[in-house]
Amino acid sequence: MKKQIVAALLLIVCFACKQESDNSEKKSDVKTEQHMAFDKVKWGVKNDAAYAYRDKMLYDLIENRKVRQLKKEEIVALLGEPDRTDSLFLFYTILQKRMFLFPLHTKSMVIKLKENDSVEWIKMHE
Incomplete structure (x- = not known):
């Protein structure tokens, strides 16, 4: 049971990090469009x-x-x-x-x- 919880938390952290990097790429695209x-x-x-x-x-x-x-x-x-x-x-x-x-x-x-x-x-x- 503990292994499943740890695995689930690790999976959530991985997806959260991926979303953050996707957002930073989108922000840089928006910045170039703004100027x-x-x-x-x-x-x-x-x-x-x-x-x-x-x-x-x-x-x-x-x-x-x-x-x-x-x-x-x-x-x-x-x-x-x-x-x-x-x-x-x-x-x-x-x-x-x-x-x-x-x-x-x-x-x-x-x-x-x-x-x-x-x-x-x-x-x-x-």
């Missing part, structure tokens, strides 16, 4: 009040060294007019969840400029 390279045309695509592709392109823009070397006017030419500006900051709306007219959650890309209009940093803000 995409920056595309100027897709960046501007807007369905209703939401941008369709910006959330997927955000990582590429934040990590892109070429974008960090641009001046303000070049950034605006590439990304379009920012949704909001504040002295040396450019704000681009990435994602916004709303309840009726009220925003519940907003994800933005913030670009801080230096006095000479070059990029100091690019960050994501939620």
